[in-house]
Amino acid sequence: MTGPKFDQDFWERLWSKTLSEQAGKVALRPPNAHLTAEVAGLVPGHAVDAGCGHGAETLWLAAHGWQVTAVDFSASALAHARSMAEAAGDVIAGRIEWVEGDLGTWAPDPGQFDLVICLYVHIAGSVEGMVARMASGVAPGGTLFMVGHRPIDPGTGAPTAAANQVQVSVEGAVAALDPDAWELVVAQDRPRSAAGTGVDAVIRARRRNTGPHQNQLDGLA
Template sequence: MAPEANPFGRRYWEDRYAAPGLAWSGQPNPVMVTEVGLLKPGRALDVGSGEGGDALWLARHGWHVTGIDIAATALEKARAHAEADDPKAAARIDWQQHDLTAWSPKRQGFDLVSSQFMHLPEPARTTLFRSLATAVAPGGTLLVVGHDADVDDLSQRRKHLSGLTYSVDDILAAIDGEDLRIEVAESRSRQARNRGAGSATVHDVVVRASRPHSARAV
């Protein structure tokens, strides 16, 4: 069988999520909470929803969420966790399995499109970010967060992401021409747990953009 073009394709993630316990913390991404917390709830698209930490947080805060992931195992874990933890919020989440290199969301179909640490090789990454930009409804928000390619704090900790990280400029170039108003475009530092003891400072790119209410829905 030929290897997948993307080393982090379906087989990788199915194996990762098949392991006992949680692959991640189960908590929502802090940047997402900070950037989305004051938005009016509506229809949200959580891209690469994993075990559902972001989707469940959004649903608890009144959003109707579509959680997309490539791995059926992740979606099963996310659904089970959400239904056990908060059945009312879980009822507001629609879990869907899609390969984001071959699927595009509905044009202007969401009030929030959130992509947290989606690291794809080019040209798939640019294609994905552009399609996510087109999915933002008038008055809606696009939020893209990822490891910063311009800051060398991943070279030793995450060598496996070589060539898959991106910069603020990469995101802005991908969504250029989609009639979005750029509200945040920066590299932001945070403390992350080390695999050893203590923590380390890492840097994330954060881009938040909105489509004006006056934009014509198509």
């Protein structure tokens, strides 16, 4: 199966073209509905938005009181997102740190974040490795929230037209998250609103306050 590589060059070109042609339309995109439903009840603290893109989720989190570290490897997407935050005012802009980084290697500071989100990011290496890297940033009691577009027909499991994409999956998250250290609050394939495009794998996990990972984090403190 061939297709685009979804690497930095791909995303920078895509964002640069999309934002030069339709920045106004992009600015109107609402934050992700899975995120707003699952995270609305959490007490705001420090969050990471890994693969923040045009910044809709970062801005939503900041507007709801979160301090956000927002990471992406597209300079154009970050510039757009930063200007949206500045337009939203000093309070919101002041809650966000924008980081240009590659999630293939970038990892959050271990155990420092109350929330790590990573939505619709294509994964070049192993899904389990990416989940583990994002999970490493979550503090005891904190939340990991990931969503991946899974290009499979929910009825038959057959591939859809977007089948060359690798994003987070329920199986990958379950394999990566030690049940002694993580409570899987949601681990579910949900049908996408556009028929025929597959499902969204939605993962919401809470790091337990005790367990082997807590011991590892204690060692890092």
